[in-house]
């Protein structure tokens with residue numbers, strides 16, 4: 001948009017920003033005081049209320065904290081591998097903005113001469129000025145369009161980089177699991193999708209607005225000051241007063257915006273849950289309950305939005321009055337000079353235009369208050385998320401305890417055991433060692449298992465049994481590194497020839513996919529084809545591509561560290577078909593139109609079929625050790641026996657959790673865990689050797 005001198009054509013800079021900036025959501029809420037939010041996000045635990053409340057920060061330190069958060073969230077992109085392109089593009093956007101301000105100043109002078117010609121009834125001059133105007137439009141418009149385009153593409157590039165950056169950290173070290181299982185933060189998905197998008201576009205818009213307002217201010221202040229200095233001083237007073245009043249009137253908006261973001265995301269999440277659990281809800285006939293829950297969440301968002309609208313309305317009473325009240329002032333003050341012949345008519349018009357420009361520049365806070373408050377909420381939400389991803393939010397210190405040490409070491413460092421005490425013909429390799437393991441729940445520190453000691457050797461098939469809630473799955477969680485609360489040590493030993501697959505980590509190595517595979521209680525079906533189900537999680541079927549920039553250029557060609565490399569030969573279609581047959585699922589290929597057909601697999605396959613599919617993954621992956629959490633609970637005994645025979649003959653060592661007695665015949669040892677007595681520190685587990693048919697309270701290591 002080109003700003004020209006006439007009041008009719010003048011577009012104050014605040015309106016320019018409105019058009020240029022993306023629609024800022026007027027969704028946000030009463031901000032939860034930072035202190036409270038932190039305690040909620042660090043996972044509400046009963047004892048956290050015992051901690052003295054942190055002192056309430058004053059306005060200045062809140063602003064400082066907000067600025068710090070802004071810098072922390074915004075900076076990484078500008079120092080990333082894409083920094084050269086990013087900075088170059090930013091410089092171009094600033095240059096274009098500078099050019100557009102220059103064009104606006106030019107139009108200010110053109111407008112003055114245009115109106116002078118008009119009032120002097122000088123037709124020749126008028127035609128000339130009109131021509132200048134048209135040429136100015138033709139030459140100037142591309143700059144305005146290109147500035148907006150360059151800004152939008154840069155913002156998209158920034159968002160694209162940030163999305164990848166946040167996703168990598170979100171999925172790294174099971175952070176997504178910790179956030180979800182310990183309710184650390186609300187709606188991370190919304191923060192990645194909506195907040196990042198609005199952060200990048202608004203941050204860029206605001207920086208440019210600030211920049212152009214400064215340039216504008218310098219250019220037009222000079223014009224206005226030359227025409228009539230008192231007018232300039234009056235304007236200064238007026239805008240400072242207006243800013244102070246609007247900050248006072250709109251102080252609740254930031255809080256309202258914050259909560260609106262959360263409530264909208266909560267509402268959307270409940271709808272996603274209905275979609276994901278459609279069958280269960282339909283079986284229960286729970287529509288009415290769902291309806292109530294959904295409406296309740298919507299109402300909550302609605303009520304907050306109503307409050308937000310009222311607060312905005314009240315603010316607008318002031319901002320609109322502020323904006324229009326003063327419009328007549330420049331003409332009124334400058335007109336006497338025109339009447340006394342000191343200035344020409346065009347100068348009145350020029351002063352009105354310069355006045356509006358400066359008013360817009362000085363009144364950025366007044367005009368943009370709502371946008372600024374929504375942006376502050378976005379900074380707050382992203383900053384909070386960013387801190388969490390950087391592991392800056394620690395557990396409640398009252399629950400601090402020793403962490404369980406989990407390491408992956410080379411098999412060379414493990415001990416070996418004769419398979420048969422008397423005949424040392426074949427030795428068994430130790431795969432897993434558990435030392436003095438005391439396992440506690442992460443949120444409230446309840447002890448589940450006391451002092452567990454166990455060694456698992458190659459082909460030692462261990463069955464873990466015990467009452468519901470005793471901690472069987474939690475033991476697997478500890479082995480997978482999902483839970484660290486408690487003390488003790490868990491060590492996995494890998495094949496020496498596979499060592500290069502493992503990432504070095506001080507004296508130990510980090511788990512790489514393929515060597516140890518966990519089958520969780522609920523089979524997980526990924527979005528995609530049947531082939532993708534089978535290859536998950538060992539092989540990635542999606543070709544990794546560098547994220548393309550909006551103009552087709554590549555933003556980042558480096559591999560994200562999370563994507564799994566194909567470490568062993570990828571199974572062929574024949575392998576996949578054979579494995580499906582081995583788990584008695586051969587028929588589903590035809591039924592669903594081939595290996596590459598896309599379906600919502602968790603809906604179209606029965607639970608038992610999904611469990612068989614999980615075993616197919618296991619057979620394809622061929623891990624050294626498999627940890628199976630009630631992985632055959634939905635299967636009949638015949639299918640269960642068939643699957644165990646399959647993994648046994650594939651040479652996979654496994655540790656299973658299960659309740660059925662029929663499972664014992666596929667295992668050589670049983671670990672019984674009983675519900676721990678909180679007052680006792682006695683061992684709450686015992687081992688039964690299935691073949692010896694005798695109970696032992698000794699550790700599994702006693703087999704030595």
Ligand SMILES: Nc1ncnc2c1ncn2[C@@H]1O[C@H](COP(=O)(O)OP(=O)(O)OP(=O)(O)O)[C@@H](O)[C@H]1O
Nearest residue numbers: 181441442443444467468469470471472473474475
């Ligand atoms: N995130 C968590 N925070 C705190 N306690 C938890 C958490 N997850 C599970 N628990 C508790 O830990 C205990 C053990 O849970 P776990 O899932 O290990 O039981 P389980 O023996 O596998 O039970 P089941 O046989 O019913 O599957 C339960 O009392 C459960 O409520």
